[in-house]
Amino acid sequence: MNSTARTRCLALVTDAYGGRGGIAQYNRDFCGALVESGASVTVVPRHAPPHAELPAGLKQMAAPRGKIAYVLVALRVALREPVDVVFCGHLHLAPLAWLIARLKHARLIVQTHGIDAWARPSRLRRAATERADLVLSVSRFTRARVLAWAALPPERAVVVPDTVQDDFTPGDGSELRTHLGLDGKVVLLTVGRMDPRERYKGHDRVMAALPILLADGHRIIYLIIGEGDDRARLAGLAVNHGVADQVRFLGAVDTKTLVDAYRMADLFVMPSTAEGFGIAYLEAMTSGTPALGLMVGGARDALGDGQLGTAVAETDDLATAISSLLAAPKPQPVELSASAIARFGRRAFTVQVNRALERLKEAA
């Protein structure tokens, strides 16, 4: 890899521009940081809408239909274009990424996120990961899990945490609060997918805590933002707990509503047991709202080991933790936001991506 010439990167990803969810966001952030640092990037996504908005200097191929087509497109792009670095945005694509890196004598970065990388993958994926020049993880927990199944020099396993978008800043969310009729209420907020296959986000735990909090005199409303097939079950659960009137499902919302929801919430609470990182904690804190999660998985990182947000043990009583946070003085929103930005803001993210690239150049 030439240390002075422009780095040419081929990014094999599940989705990026035009995609939804944390992994797509990370891929956009990562590729964007590469472009900002002067690299040229060609993205080959598995899924993408036809007209995604792209930053200058970046090219995204149309998403091929089917796995075989994807492999053929990725190989065709690789053979036609010069490639210095292959960025593999998901473990599933690692064997293909390794093959292309090998064909092109390019460096290989394998990106790992959350539960997708926590269990030992197939031999092929493991072998490809073990041959990567750099394995990036979004949290220390994911990194540790990767090192548990990959025989990899630990120095090659590097943490580049998720970052947060500039939209999430402290501000006045009272308009939304009034609009939702929540004036005078204590608002708990969870933002996350409601997927019946992934019931780890902790909606159930919060609902179980609500009767106790209500009995203690808190005028609680629990707002849930996000969509998913598990919503009906959760609604039923609210009825079972006798808190149906206190639980509101807002579904998917636009960014402005999301930001205002974070701003007007009294506490963001997501006692998730399987976060790869947990961008939502970060969005809440950069919006100036305190966040509560478990000291489990990647959430520990997003909560800054309990120095940014509050991280309680899985065995701790959640109602007690919520109650004491509601009773405690609220952190200054601007200060909380600045602390979160200092660790996980876009600038910090770009620095980490550049350091990762520097390491590839050192190893070249």
Next chain:
Amino acid sequence: MCGLNGIFAFHTAASAPKRDELIATREHMAARGPDGVGEWWSDDRRCGLGFRRLAIQDLSERAAQPMISDDGSLVIVFNGEIYNAPELRSALTQAGCRFRTTSDTEVLLHLFAREGRALVEQLRGMYAFAIWNDRRRELLLARDPYGIKPLYTANDGWTFRFASQVKALLAGGGVSRDSEPGGVVGFHLFGSVPEPFTLYREIRALPAGHTQLIDEGGPREPRPFASLPAILADGARHPSKADELLARVRTSVGDSVRAHLISDVEVGHFLSAGVDSGALLGLMRDAGQGKIRAITLGFDEFRDTPDDEVPLASEVAERYGADHIVRRVNKREFDNDLPAIFEAMDQPSIDGINTWFVAKAAREAGLKVALSGLGGDELFAGYPSFTDLPRWRRRFGPLAAIPGMGALSRVVIGTLAPGIARRQPKALGLLEFANDWSGLYLLRRGLFLPHELRGFLEPDFISEGLRRLKPLHLVDQALTPDPGSDVGRVCALESANYMRNQLLRDADWAGMAHGVEIRVPLVDYTLLCEVAPALPALTPGAGKAALALTPTPALPDAITRRAKTGFGTPIGVWRQFAVAKTPDPVPAPRGIVSRKWSQTVLEACAA
């Protein structure tokens, strides 16, 4: 000889290190440094260094650590001794450096300021150190070519930690205790945990002869600066004449012993009935040391047997005018000390008990420093492996090269001769491993062979451990590049495996538990460079014979004629290990004792 540790929160996202953790890690190493304690933090509190001091050179407070350069830009914590510090100091002074202490620590600081990472190429000694460069905001770690001094690191992706001991890192509370299958399987195969593995996935040894840089981008892969096989290969390319052997050994070993006597406290000696320690004692006298106190262990169980070292050691002590201290150890003391031994044992090891007691005796005698003959067998071809391995390779190598022969022979012997399998379990692996040097070495030195692990480990754990450990590849690293001769190959294999992972590590934890620095003049990179040209032509016994002739007068014939017994302890008797629990049990042979003892050790260390 001290204990050092540090924490560096290198990642932007990392929380600031906690002082409590730094201190907890440091204080777990209190026995390593009873003479002083130190702590340093960078202005932004992102990097902290801790130190426990055993004062040996420049006993004053000026030489306390962490030591900061005059301009405040460099901070060092250093464990070990730089034996060529006087020469380096002299050169640095001439180059304009001003010293405020007479310690070797300050020499390292000045040398680093001038040479940067390349300083290690000028060092003769045993060392592990960390230097913080405040201007560049980076740490440099280094460990001596043989790996005499330990240095362990842990990187969780945000924060880098290091310490002289594995257990000290764990005591800090910030390092994961998740098990490393490669380390556990490695212990069962070798009787000690082969570096860079430890029992814990997150903790790794900085490999011997490597430096490692850690900056705000995180730790880089360790970079080698010294290679034992490369020196041996160079020696084989430029062999010396056979008649030069004695002169070469006399000059180079004498020089090493003189260098190893540098100290501001009394230097004692560990004396057995072997050639190595006897020759060193004579050379200490030849180097001009007046008072020498030499310590020998005596066991009642060995009295009037060839294993008793006391009579011959006494003769040697008298010959060189040393004050001889014979320290008797019995089963009762062993039983009493066992909990403390396991507590001090940093990583499981099937050896080290003898070193524990001899270091204890040294401490009782008020000694802080003692020379040991460790390394003589590796350097001067004293082990049976120097004859066994080449012979086995010639005899069994061609047969073992036939595909499938290893597995077939194991089944055949196991079925037709179960008695052999029980008494000599490693015989089953002969045709499986005799195909190359690393396999032969595993066969010779291994505690258990891979196929035997199913008796006490889960199959998944074994396969994952073997996959991560790659035992034959690990052993084979000692032969890259090829040392160029059979003696050189076995020397490299023994030095980089058994000696590094077991003998030297045992000398560290067992010595440090009593605040005693064990110096090993026969484990010296400069000495290896001098002796390497003579090794290819070394015939069995010739190296030790030459070593015996180096002091004036030479060692008595009774020492050189004595069959090799090892520096052993009667653990088999003390722990009542027997081949079978019959009314009249037959004492177990040494190999079986080691196997049984290893299970006790692992249970104690994993507790």
